[in-house]
Amino acid sequence: MSRDAAAPSVVTEEVGAGQQHAPVALSVHDLSFSYSGQPVLESVSFALKAGEFAVLLGPNGAGKTTLFSLITRLYDHRQGEIQVGGYDLRRHSVQAHAQMGVVFQQPTLDLDLTVKQNLAYHGALHGMTPAEARRRASQQLTRLEMQGSLRLRVRHLSGGQRRRVEIARGLLHEPRLLLLDEPTVGLDIASRRALVEHVHRLSREQGVAVLWATHLIDEVYPEDRVIVLHHGRICADGGVADVVARARADSIGEAFDRLTEGEAQ
Numbered sequence: 567m568s569r570d571a572a573a574p575s576v577v578t579e580e581v582g583a584g585q586q587h588a589p590v591a592l593s594v595h596d597l598s599f600s601y602s603g604q605p606v607l608e609s610v611s612f613a614l615k616a617g618e619f620a621v622l623l624g625p626n627g628a629g630k631t632t633l634f635s636l637i638t639r640l641y642d643h644r645q646g647e648i649q650v651g652g653y654d655l656r657r658h659s660v661q662a663h664a665q666m667g668v669v670f671q672q673p674t675l676d677l678d679l680t681v682k683q684n685l686a687y688h689g690a691l692h693g694m695t696p697a698e699a700r701r702r703a704s705q706q707l708t709r710l711e712m713q714g715s716l717r718l719r720v721r722h723l724s725g726g727q728r729r730r731v732e733i734a735r736g737l738l739h740e741p742r743l744l745l746l747d748e749p750t751v752g753l754d755i756a757s758r759r760a761l762v763e764h765v766h767r768l769s770r771e772q773g774v775a776v777l778w779a780t781h782l783i784d785e786v787y788p789e790d791r792v793i794v795l796h797h798g799r800i801c802a803d804g805g806v807a808d809v810v811a812r813a814r815a816d817s818i819g820e821a822f823d824r825l826t827e828g829e830a831q
């Protein structure tokens with residue numbers, strides 16, 4: 567494949583009234599998917615810009631994990647298009663994967679390795695030299711207030727700390743897009759709050775686009791974009807205030823409840 571053939575298409579989108587342009591980190595267009603003929607996603611379309619934090623809000627069974635499995639190419643999509651950082655996922659899978667970092671619902675660190683070893687392995691997979699991987703690991707861990715943990719075995723970290731290491735790993739290769747599938751499952755309230763706060767800050771400071779899947783309404787910040795998924799369809803997409811107003815609700819919790827006909831509870 568020639569370099570030109572894999573060059574990302576220039577996809578930009580207008581940002582606000584200032585007419586600034588930000589690159590599109592993720593574009594999903596008319597995506598549908600079925601398990602054994604049973605539709606699970608139906609004509610899902612949305613795009614995320616660099617630095618945008620979007621909460622993919624959906625009750626259990628809405629299709630969030632299936633959507634993540636398609637974006638990460640664990641499943642192949644037959645209908646619709648997915649572009650990551652301007653690269654078509656099917657035609658330029660390697661380049662598209664280089665533009666995404668993923669934190670899966672189930673933790674995927676090796677508990678018997680140190681933080682440094684876990685991150686070094688990921689760095690090597692992305693073609694970094696050991697020195698480069700060390701430099702970036704230390705930078706990301708510092709941003710996540712995990713400096714000093716490099717030599718610790720993952721087994722000795724708390725659940726919240728492990729999640730932060732997974733986020734550092736997901737950002738090590740400096741992707742444009744970070745996907746997190748219900749990353750706070752199993753964490754106590756304080757660790758959940760800290761994680762939500764950390765990732766919002768990373769998104770602002772590093773300009774990475776974040777797609778954060780959850781069914782927990784208290785993980786939504788007032789300035790977030792919310793994409794509500796219900797029975798495999800997007801039933802609302804916009805800023806929190808917009809979604810609340812369009813659902814004729816008083817809060818995002820009430821809006822989520824209305825939009826999902828009570829399944830959010």
Ligand SMILES: Nc1ncnc2c1ncn2[C@@H]1O[C@H](COP(=O)(O)OP(=O)(O)OP(=O)(O)O)[C@@H](O)[C@H]1O
Binds near residue numbers: 601631632633
């Ligand atoms: N491998 C599979 N085979 C068949 N059906 C599946 C499979 N995985 C998921 N489903 C079904 O697809 C629908 C969407 O599931 P999915 O896990 O994507 O939803 P979700 O929003 O991530 O839910 P949760 O929050 O419970 O993880 C559900 O009805 C689920 O039972």
